[in-house]
Amino acid sequence: MVVSASDDEVDRLFHALADTTRRDILQRCIGGEPSVSRLADLYPMSFAAVQKHVAVLERAGLVTKERRGREQLVHTDGDAVTRARTVLDELEAAWRGRVDRMADLLGERRR
């Protein structure tokens, strides 16, 4: 199987996406370009805690931070989102294969 992301990258990606808050942050960044302080208002946690979540997403290459005036804006990195897609596309391909083999065992020979 050809995987476009290295193992380390996949590790960081899984870790980053394993948390509900981080997934939510990522979703908001896909839809816009929120600042860290705006994100901090949205969750029942400290500014520092939100900053840590953003840092994990950043290390996974999913988002980048950009300072604009007094604000730190967070936006998504297209390539990393593509890697997340790859992970899911591979899961899909794996299970399409499995379902096809199940059909084969059930004696189906369609098409």
Added chain:
Amino acid sequence: MTVVTVEKDYESLSLIMLAEFDAPLERVWELWADPRQLERWWGPPTHPSTVVTHDLAVGGEVTYFMTDPDGRRSHGRWRVTSVDPPRALAFTDGFADPDGTLRPGTPRTEVRVQLAEHDGGTRMDLRFTFESGAHMEQLDRLGAFDVFPQSVGQMDAVIHAS
């Protein structure tokens, strides 16, 4: 085609797949419930699977390994979280050591299977969600996708050749 629809949510890394079979529900269930049948479809032809232990009870485990073309084995384990034969099964699939112990920090996939009679056959509803272990950073090597089939196209070719 057997696979009817696929829905993917890239942000939460979840996937829903619906498939239909021209076979009775109990027969489709056997593909999950009988380890000898399970191992015939779980691994792709390039990485045939061997089911070592198989206990489809809540808290029970299914342990297996897949063998790559060089003879190397990669081990995996299900932990069954709910079961309602012959209609529903949910388990967490993860990477394991050769003795079946789940490797800490490795990613897991939550799998939910539901079977229902449909149009004289069986509809299978599969839902997957990726989970991550707590110590992902400490993981030295993942090798997560070595065992996955190359592509649907190649799978079709295999099926037609058989």
